[in-house]
Amino acid sequence: MKSIILNCILACIILLGSCKENIAYKEKLQDPELFQSSMKKLTDVIVYDIFSPPVASRVYMYPTIASYSIMQKAHPEKYNSLQGQINDFTDIPDPTDEDVDMNLAAIHAFLTIGKELIFSENRIEEFQNKIYSDLQETGLPENILEASTRYGDEVAKHILAWANTDMYKQTRTYPKYTILEEPQYWKPTPPDYMDGIEPSWNKIRTLVLDSAGQFPPKPPLPYDLTEGSPFHKQLMQVYEEGTGIDANKKDIASFWDCNPYVSHHQGHAMFATKKISPGGHWIGITAIASRKANSNFDETINAYTNVTTALYDGFISCWDEKWRSLLVRPETVINEHIDEQWVPLLQTPPFPEYTSGHSVISRSAAITLTRLYGDNFAFADTTELEYGLPVRSFKSFLHASEEAAISRLYGGIHYIMAIEEGIKQGEKVGLHISKNLVTLKK
Incomplete structure (x- = not known):
């Protein structure tokens, strides 16, 4: 009798232990940090591999769309399909095996x-x-x-087939930008005089925008170095800001630098500093916001889906204008006509000036996050801590986007018109996406 009781007790202990193990893996698969850590790993690799800002937005977007599509299949009562909302997208196949854990499949497809x-x-x-x-x-x-x-493999194959039709591979074979000699046009800038990045990015398929040129900003001011002309006034504003910049403005410029590749020259030696892209910074803000809001696993993926879409279409819209207007950077004009020794606080990125990419994508992302989390969502931005920069606090996402935009003037790399018109352009992109990409069911 005693042996029977002992065996029963032992069986119960084994059963309870087994249940705890089952609960442990299920809890882990429900933890949004599983997806957060996967996104952070992707960011780390994007930094390591030095992807340009527009290409980085593509790297973020496709894996996230795959994860969202799986979450939509898992929660059809909560989320809408992307078919009919995103250009050329067709629904992923349904799972046919009852053993599929949809969260795990979403992570696998993402990675x-x-x-x-x-x-x-x-x-x-x-x-x-x-x-x-x-x-x-x-x-x-x-x-x-x-x-x-x-x-997850089946979904990844489906998404990658769609990705292969977005013109990315074709644009890898397109010719580089040929420099135009007229003074108003963009020229490569020191210290590396790099070729212009992604001059054909407007050929890439958009997601929610009808086309790359759906929201063109007004043309930049005419190039005119006559003292007192509108263009000359904006040029001198950049020069004067860069010459007498105070500590606070330096901090703002540095915080939002987000240059994936900053080269440093010492004599004949050169080394580079790698950092997150502008889109990567807003991916970091999305992580902060979704954690603060206690978003669960699928809600976290939904937030990233909306933001990566805003970043991706924002870059396409911005790059369409950059390589149409081809406006010269302030550094080039200042060095040639005002002060040949002048150097901007930030290293000038290798693409045309107008409009400001930070202004466009920050506004677009901020509008998207505001729709998800509200107008007055205050947060401490810790994104740059790992790059040696302190925390900055913001009253809202729009507040952060405004600081990101003006940072480009403080950094000496944009005229104020590129910033102001970039904000307007990003606003139009963000509002269009907010209206036409409806992921959550009411």
Whole structure:
């Protein structure tokens, strides 16, 4: 009799232990930090591989769309399909295996597509393997892992097939920008005199915008160095800001620099500093906001889906204008006509001046985040801490976007017209996306 009782007790202990393990892996798969860490890993690899700002927005977008599409299948009562809302998008296949865990499938699809879009695949591969190993240690059954990753692969294949029709691969073979000699046109800037980045980016398929040129800003002021002309006044504003800049403005400019590749020259030696792109900074703000709002797993993915869409279409809209107006950077004009020794606080990026990319994409992303989290969502922006910069606090997403925009004047790399018109352009892009991309069901 005693042995029967002991056996029963032992069986109960084993059963309870098994239940705890099952609960452990299920809880881990419900934790939004699983997706947050995956997005952070993608950001780290984007920084490591030095993707330009527009290309980085593409790397963020496709994996996130895949994860959202899986969440939409998991919660059809909560989320709308992207079919009919995003250009040329068709719904992903339904899962056919009852063992599929949709959260795990979303992570797998995200990382699988991420690997396809970057160079350092091994860095994501190692991260991916570590996630699955940790889940197995907490009790994830092999059949669920296999079914979920298999479905994630199926979704990744579907999304990558769609990605292959966006003109990205074709534009890799297009000719570089040919420099125009007239003084009003953009020229490569020191210290590296790099070729212009992505002069054909307006050929890339948009997501929600009808076309790259749907929201063109008004043309820039005519190039005119006559003292007192509107253009000359804006040029001198950049020069004077850069010459007598105070500590606070320096801090603002540095915080929003977000230059993926800053070169440093010492004699004959050169080294580079890698940092997040402008879009990467707003990805960081999305992480902060979704955590502060206690967004769950699928809500976190929904937030990133809206923001990555705003960033992606924002860059296409901005780059369409940059390579149409081809306006010369302030540094070039100041060095040639005013002060050959003048150097802007920030390194001038290698593409035309008008409009300001920071202004466009920051406004577009801020409008998207405001729609999700509200007008007065105060937050402490810790995104730049890992790059040695202090925390800055903002009253709202729009407040942050305004500071991001004006930082380009303080940094000496944009005329005020590029900033002001960039904000207007980003506003139009953001409002259009907010109206026409409806992910949440009412």
